[in-house]
Amino acid sequence: MNSPRPAVLSESLVRFVQDRNLPVNERYPLWHSGVYALIDCIYSAQAKYQSTVLPILQQRLPAHGLEDHPELRFSDFLELVEQRGPEVYAQEVLKNRQRVGGRLKLEVVLDACRFFAGKGLETRADLECLAAGELDALILEDLVRAVKGIGPALARYLLMLVGREDHIKPNTLLVRLFRKLSGWQARHGDEADMGLLLAAMTQAAKALGTTPMRLDYALWRFESQGGIRGLDLPILEELSQQGLHSVLTAYLEGQGWKVGVAEPGGLEVRRGEERWVMEVRAERQ
DSSP: OOOHHHHHHHHHHHHHHHTHHHHHHOOOOOOSSSSHHHHHHHHHSOOOOOIIHHIIIIIIHHHHHHOOOOOOHHHHHHHHHHHHHHHHHHIIIIIIEEETTTHHHHHHHHHHHHHHHHHOSSHHHHHHTSHHHHHIIIIIIIIIHSSSSSOOOHHHHHHHHOOOTOOOOOOOHHHHHHHHSOOOOOOTHHHHHHHHHHHHHHHHHHHTTTTTTHHHHHHHHHHHHHHHHHHOOHHHHHHHHHOOOHHHHHHHHHHHEEEEEEETTEEEEEETEEEEEEEEEOOOO
């Protein structure tokens, strides 16, 4: 199908968020240092965040004396890794030999550290001091050209991790969600499609009284808790249209949701702070 207008995507996304009462004013937890932000960014690529990224940042690095603090410099991390060598450090400290772009993820991190340190930018604070346009050009253009393994999506995520709330991470989650909401399939890596995602998210965030980054985080949390992936929207639609209350309830409860009756003629679905109401046809007799 042809690419829809951002306003159409935005309206469907706003309804999706409001129907599920998703909290949209929490921001991504940010690291104090640029080093931790960079490691988060690279190791999140094609990986499960909770089981891959957090153990590295919350357990393995601190256990080896590398704490997250504002003064931690990119050159400090370079020196630390070079003492053992990247292969040994990846194996013995990070306990992770995943690759991105055909390269060891640690090698990508090290090249990015060299890129920033070579420009005299050593800390997250150094990056935050740059003007918005200058920082965008540095990361979205210069860094992407300089470091193999960092593409536009990871570059945008890195901008978020250094505090830029006007960016999103145009990843599989958003592509899948917009496909389910509108039937439109964004092409990964296509700048026009990624720009359309950003425009739609920006408009939706404004309508919801939040920022694109915080809206992105709300959707990521919903996904990570099994929301978008765990609930197959076409299945829900079919079951609700057929009035199969008992089957629908069993499906939802199997995904960890609490189901109650909502008047008139619907089901109230809850999990934690999330709540939404489904209209369901009268149950078949």
